[in-house]
Amino acid sequence: MFSKGKLVIFSAPSGSGKSTLVNHLLKEYPKLQFSISATSRAPRGEEKHGEHYYFLSPEEFRTRIEAAEFLEWEEVYEGTYYGTLRSEVSRIWDAGGHVAFDIDVVGGLNLKKHFGKRALAVYVKVASMEILEQRLRGRGTDSEEKIAQRLAKAEEESLREPEFDTVILNDDLDRACTEVSEVVGAFLNQ
Ligand SMILES: Nc1nc2c(ncn2[C@@H]2O[C@H](COP(=O)(O)OP(=O)(O)O)[C@@H](O)[C@H]2O)c(=O)[nH]1
Ligand SMILES: Nc1ncnc2c1ncn2[C@@H]1O[C@H](COP(=O)(O)OP(=O)(O)O)[C@@H](O)[C@H]1O
Numbered sequence: 771m772f773s774k775g776k777l778v779i780f781s782a783p784s785g786s787g788k789s790t791l792v793n794h795l796l797k798e799y800p801k802l803q804f805s806i807s808a809t810s811r812a813p814r815g816e817e818k819h820g821e822h823y824y825f826l827s828p829e830e831f832r833t834r835i836e837a838a839e840f841l842e843w844e845e846v847y848e849g850t851y852y853g854t855l856r857s858e859v860s861r862i863w864d865a866g867g868h869v870a871f872d873i874d875v876v877g878g879l880n881l882k883k884h885f886g887k888r889a890l891a892v893y894v895k896v897a898s899m900e901i902l903e904q905r906l907r908g909r910g911t912d913s914e915e916k917i918a919q920r921l922a923k924a925e926e927e928s929l930r931e932p933e934f935d936t937v938i939l940n941d942d943l944d945r946a947c948t949e950v951s952e953v954v955g956a957f958l959n960q
Contacts, residue, residue, distance in 0.1 A: 775863040777885050778802065778954055779871045781878030782894035783924030785906035787940040788872045791894060794947045795870060795954055802958070803867040805858040808834070808843075810851040814911050824855070842873075842880040847919055854881065868958060875927040882935075890957045892950070893934035897941055899924065 778795075780788045796802055808824040810831045819825050826834070831851045835843055843853025854873065862869045871881065875893075882891040896902045902924055906917045931937060936953050940946040 775859075775866075775888075776868045776958060777859070777871065777881065777889040778868065778957065779873065779878045779881050779889055779891045780894060781871075781873055781875045781891065781927075781934070783875075783896075783902060783927045784920040785902050785909065785924075786894045786896050787905070787943070787946070788894050790943065791938070791940065791946060791950050792870055792872050795950060798951055799868075799954065799958065801867050802870045802954070803862045803865070805854060805862065805869050805871045807858075807871075807873060808840075808851075808853050808855055810849075811847075826851075841884065842877050844874065844877055846874055846877075847916075847923075852877070874923075875930050879930065879933055890936065890954065891934045892953070893931050893937045894946075895928075895931065895937055895939050897939065901941075 780792050782788050792804065796804060806820065806822070806824055808826050808831065810826055810828045813819070813825055817823065828851065834840065839855055839857070840853040841856050841859065843851060846852045852874070854871065854877065859869055871878065878891055882889050896905070899921065903917070903921060906912060906920055912920065938946055938950050938953070
């Protein structure tokens, strides 16, 4: 286990555009496959178990923590767990792929520490908190309370930007997609 493949970690405050950029990359690099996180939050809209997340009850999540099934996990928002299952990385590597993660800043830096040079840690940045707020509202998936929670967390997360290998400014989407493809392509080919 864990003897092959690379890892590309995308972290940023919620609403910065991680999912948008990761989805673009997954189409461009077929060997790059998405690590499906586990969460104890409820599915939103069209989200499906085993595709967007593994949706677990808080009890099941805690049982799996006890069983050491997670590479990293966190209570990202009060009462809501998120984590990366060890089995996700082995599933993708065993199939000959590279792993792409869309996770929060603390989780991303923990994975980078764990995997070292085998991993590229990318921080996705927006030009201002106002733009972040506009994107969170524009996405139309979160209540006012959830938006406030995410903005409060964003302030803290942005302080850790210097710890990442690469920073991508997601202002113009086409330009950010091109930049991210170049950076990730170079890493996967090296
Ligand atoms: N540590 C950690 N954070 C995660 C994981 N999966 C998702 N997250 C983060 O949890 C936060 C909430 O995710 P989600 O509710 O899907 O919301 P969104 O980022 O607003 O789309 C985001 O910052 C995600 O990046 C994981 O496996 N581990
Ligand atoms: N460069 C961009 N310009 C304008 N809107 C964007 C851009 N990138 C992403 N968005 C939009 O912003 C919202 C948040 O993006 P998303 O990828 O869900 O963020 P994250 O995964 O980081 O929470 C979505 O509605 C998305 O379509």
